Amino acid sequence: MSGALRVLPLGGLGEIGKNMTVLEYEDRIVVVDVGLRFPTAEMMGIDLVLPDFAYLRERAQDIEAIIVTHGHEDHLGALPWVLRELGEANVPVVYGGRLTMAMARAKLDEHKLTQTPLEELAPGDHATAGPFDLEMVHMTHSIPDACGVAVTTDLGTVLITGDYKFDQTPVDGIPADVGRLAELGRDGLLLLCGDSTNADRPGTSESESGVGPHLEDVFSRCEGRIVVTSFASNIHRVQQVVDAAAALGRKVVLVGRSMRKNVNIGSQLGHISIPEGLQVQPREAESFPDHKLVVISTGSQGEPLSALRRMAHRDHPQIRLKDGDTVVFSATPIPGNERAVNETIDRLYHIGCDVITARDAPVHASGHGYAEELKLMLNLTQPRYVMPFHGDFKRIHLHGRLAESVGIPPERIFKGENGLPLELDGRGARFGERERAGMIFVDGVDIGDVADVALRDRRMLSADGIFIVVATVSEQDGQSVAPPEVIFRGVPFMDEAGGLLDDIRDQVESSLARAAADEIHELDLLEQALHDDLAAFVYDRLKRRPMVLPVVVEV
Ligand SMILES: [Zn+2]
Ligand SMILES: [Zn+2]
Numbered sequence: 230m231s232g233a234l235r236v237l238p239l240g241g242l243g244e245i246g247k248n249m250t251v252l253e254y255e256d257r258i259v260v261v262d263v264g265l266r267f268p269t270a271e272m273m274g275i276d277l278v279l280p281d282f283a284y285l286r287e288r289a290q291d292i293e294a295i296i297v298t299h300g301h302e303d304h305l306g307a308l309p310w311v312l313r314e315l316g317e318a319n320v321p322v323v324y325g326g327r328l329t330m331a332m333a334r335a336k337l338d339e340h341k342l343t344q345t346p347l348e349e350l351a352p353g354d355h356a357t358a359g360p361f362d363l364e365m366v367h368m369t370h371s372i373p374d375a376c377g378v379a380v381t382t383d384l385g386t387v388l389i390t391g392d393y394k395f396d397q398t399p400v401d402g403i404p405a406d407v408g409r410l411a412e413l414g415r416d417g418l419l420l421l422c423g424d425s426t427n428a429d430r431p432g433t434s435e436s437e438s439g440v441g442p443h444l445e446d447v448f449s450r451c452e453g454r455i456v457v458t459s460f461a462s463n464i465h466r467v468q469q470v471v472d473a474a475a476a477l478g479r480k481v482v483l484v485g486r487s488m489r490k491n492v493n494i495g496s497q498l499g500h501i502s503i504p505e506g507l508q509v510q511p512r513e514a515e516s517f518p519d520h521k522l523v524v525i526s527t528g529s530q531g532e533p534l535s536a537l538r539r540m541a542h543r544d545h546p547q548i549r550l551k552d553g554d555t556v557v558f559s560a561t562p563i564p565g566n567e568r569a570v571n572e573t574i575d576r577l578y579h580i581g582c583d584v585i586t587a588r589d590a591p592v593h594a595s596g597h598g599y600a601e602e603l604k605l606m607l608n609l610t611q612p613r614y615v616m617p618f619h620g621d622f623k624r625i626h627l628h629g630r631l632a633e634s635v636g637i638p639p640e641r642i643f644k645g646e647n648g649l650p651l652e653l654d655g656r657g658a659r660f661g662e663r664e665r666a667g668m669i670f671v672d673g674v675d676i677g678d679v680a681d682v683a684l685r686d687r688r689m690l691s692a693d694g695i696f697i698v699v700a701t702v703s704e705q706d707g708q709s710v711a712p713p714e715v716i717f718r719g720v721p722f723m724d725e726a727g728g729l730l731d732d733i734r735d736q737v738e739s740s741l742a743r744a745a746a747d748e749i750h751e752l753d754l755l756e757q758a759l760h761d762d763l764a765a766f767v768y769d770r771l772k773r774r775p776m777v778l779p780v781v782v783e784v
Contacts, residue, residue: 234384236420236616237650239666240264240280243622244647245426245564246303247668249280250389250618253650254382257359258288260295261378261389265306266668267530267565277671279307280647282314284664289319293358296350296365297325298391299375300332300462308333309340310671317344324350324363326374331494332462352376352406366413367406368393371437371596372462373500377410384653385419388610392424392619394598395605398436400465401500407609414611419653421612425620425628426597433601435594441469443591444559448473451583453553454519455479458529458537459560461487463596464495466559467525471503474523481507482514484548485527485536511547524548529560531569538569541576552581559592564621600631607635614658616643616651686776693775694719698763700737704783707745707755711784713737720775729770736766755781 234254241248246266252259266278285292292315297305305325312320323333323345330347337343350356352367360383365376370392377390388410395405427434448455455474459466467488474481481503483489495501514522526548528537537556539545550556556577562570574584587593598606607615615637617628622644629642643651643658648666652659695718701711713734717723740762741755749755759779768774 233652233654234382234387234419235650235652235661236387236422237284237664238618238645238647239282239284240266240647240668241303241619242625242646245619245621247278247280247307248304248619249282249307250422251285252361252380252387253291254384255360256291257293257361258285258291259293259358259361259363259380260285261380262298262304262391263295263307263311264301264303265671266303267563268670277306278668279310279671281665281667281669282307282311284666285311285315289315292320293361294356294363295320295323296363296378297323297329297333298378298389299326299370300329300372301392304391305329305333305336309336309342312337312342312345313340317342320345322346322348322358324348324356324365326350326352326365326376328372328374328464328494328498328500331498332491335490335494353409366409367403369396369399369403369405369437370394371460371466371594373401373464373495373498379413384655385417385613386413387420387422388413388418388612389422389618390424390606392426392597393602393606394434394596395602396434396436396438398438400438400441400468410606410609414609418610418612420614420616420651420658421607421610422616422618423603423606423628424597425603425617425624427595427599428603428617428620428624428627428631430595430599431601432599434597434599435591437465437594437596438469440466440559440592440594441472444469444557445473445476447555447557447585447590447592448477448479448523451555452520453555454522454524454550455555455557456524456526456537456540456548456550456582457557457559458526459593460529461485461491461527463560464491464500467492467495468501470523470525470559471501471507475504475507479521479523480509480517482509482511482522482524482548483526484511484524484545488525488527488536514547515549519553528573529558529570530563530566531571531573533569538573541573541580543580550577550580550582554581555583555585557592558584558586561587561593561595600627603628603631604635607632607637612637614641614643614651614653616645622646689774689776690719693721693773694723695776695778696720696733696763696767697778697780698733698737698759699780699782700741700759701782701784702741702745702755707741707748707750709738709741717775720771721773722771732770733763733766736763752781752783 248264362381528535699714
C-alpha cells in the first residue's frame with residue numbers, strides 16, 4: 230500500500246468506548262489510543278471488553294509506536310493486554326502526556342509489564358516514529374494532560390482530537406491550544422478525526438470551573454454528612470470538591486482504591502492540592518461530626534465493587550450511611566451504566582439519604598464539547614477530509630452534519646465504522662477493504678473470543694439455573710449402584726414443582742438402565758445420554774432450560 234496512508238479504526242466508532250486507531254504508511258504503523266469498554270448487563274461475568282486487535286497481532290513487527298491521547302480507560306485501559314499479546318519487544322515505545330504516562334506506568338506495574346519504554350511527549354514537542362512525525366496538541370477535557378495527536382507523513386497531517394471541549398476557564402488555567410490548531414489548519418490539514426460524543430447537544434458545554442460554586446451551594450444546604458461521587462480521574466473535579474469542603478469547614482475523606490490512587494498521582498504531578506490537615510483517613514471518619522465531613526468516593530457509574538455501591542448496600546467497612554446523609558452524583562452515567570446507577574440511587578434512598586444528581590443541580594459539566602465547539606474545531610483546523618470518531622452512529626452522523634454546516638462538502642466527510650480503513654493518497658480519499666474488527670472479552674486475566682460459549686452458559690445459568698446430577702455406576706455392567714444425587718441452584722419454580730427431585734432421580738435411574746441395555750459404557754457418552762434425557766424431562770416439567778451437568782462416577 231505504499232504511497233497511501235491508511236487510517237483504520239479498530240474501536241470507538243458506532244459505540245462509546247474502546248478507542249483504538251491504526252495509522253499505516255509505507256508499511257509502518259502508529260497506533261493512537263488503546264482503550265477498553267465496560268461490559269453491558271448482558272455480558273454476564275465478563276470484566277472488560279477490548280477491541281479485537283488481531284490485525285495488529287499480524288503486523289506486530291511493523292509497529293513504530295503507540296501514542297495515547299489521555300488517561301481515560303476508553304483510551305488507555307487496554308494497554309496492558311495489547312502489550313502482552315503483541316509482545317512487549319514488538320512495541321518500541323509508548324508516548325503520551327505526563328499524567329497519562331504516570332497512569333500507564335501504574336497499570337503496567339500491576340500487570341508486571343516493565344519492558345516497554347513509556348515516554349512523556351509534552352504538547353508542542355515532536356517525536357519521530359518511522360515515516361511518521363508525532364505531536365501532541367493540548368486540549369481541555371475531564372482529566373488533565375488531555376491532548377490531540379497530530380500525525381504527519383509526506384502526504385500531510387492527520388489530527389485525532391482525542392476527547393476535548395473548549396473550556397475557556399479550565400481549573401488549571403490552561404485552555405486548549407487554539408493557536409496550534411489554527412496553525413495546523415493554515416498549513417493545510419489533511420484529515421480531522423474528531424470527538425463526536427456531544428454532537429447531539431446544541432450550544433456550548435459548561436466550563437469545569439463553573440461546577441465548584443454549585444457544589445459549594447449544594448453543600449451549604451446539607452446538614453448531615455455529604456458523599457460526593459465522581460470519576461476518580463477527574464482530578465480537577467476532585468479539587469473543586471475539596472475546595473468546597475474547605476470553604477465550609479468540612480474535612481475530606483477519600484474512599485475507593487482508584488480515587489486514592491489517582492489523587493496520589495495527581496498531587497505528585499501538581500494537578501491537585503489538598504490543604505494541610507484537611508484530609509482524614511477513612512477509619513477516622515466515624516469519629517467526626519456529620520456536618521464536618523465530605524466523603525469523596527468512587528462509584529459514580531454504579532460499578533459493582535465500588536465504594537459507593539458498597540455503602541449503598543451497607544457493606545462498606547468504614548463508611549456507614551444513614552438517614553440525613555446526602556449523596557451528590559458529580560458525574561452522569563456513561564451509556565450502558567444507567568441501570569446500575571439507578572439501582573445504586575434507589576438503595577441510597579432506601580437507607581434514607583438525599584440524592585442529588587446533575588438533573589437536580591448543575592453539579593457536573595461534561596468533558597466533551599457540544600455542537601458549537603465541534604464547529605469551532607472544524608473552523609480552526611479547516612480539514613480537507615473529516616472522519617468523525619468517538620460516538621455511536623447517531624452522533625457520528627450528527628457530527629457529519631455539523632461539518633457540512635460549516636461548509637465541508639459531503640463527499641469529503643467519511644462516516645466510518647470499526648474495521649473500515651480510510652485510504653488517502655495524492656488522488657483523494659476513499660474507504661478501503663474491510664479488516665477484522667470487533668470485540669474481545671477479558672474474564673479475570675484471561676482474554677479471548679472463545680467467550681461466546683462462556684457467555685451463553687452464563688446467560689443460561691442466570692435465567693434458568695443449574696442441575697448437577699451425580700450418578701454412580703458399576704464398572705462391570707454400567708448398572709446404577711447408588712441412588713443418584715441431585716443438586717440444583719437458581720432453578721425457577723422448583724418450590725412449586727413438588728416431587729420433581731424424586732422424579733429426576735427416577736429419570737436418572739431409567740436413563741442409566743437404558744444406557745446399560747444399549748451397552749453404552751464410555752463415560753462421555755453415558756453423560757451425554759443422561760444430559761439429553763434429563764434436559765428433555767426438565768423442560769417438559771418446568772418449561773425451562775436449566776444447565777444440566779451430569780457427573781458419572783464408576784466404582
Ligand atoms: Zn473517550
Ligand atoms: Zn476521555
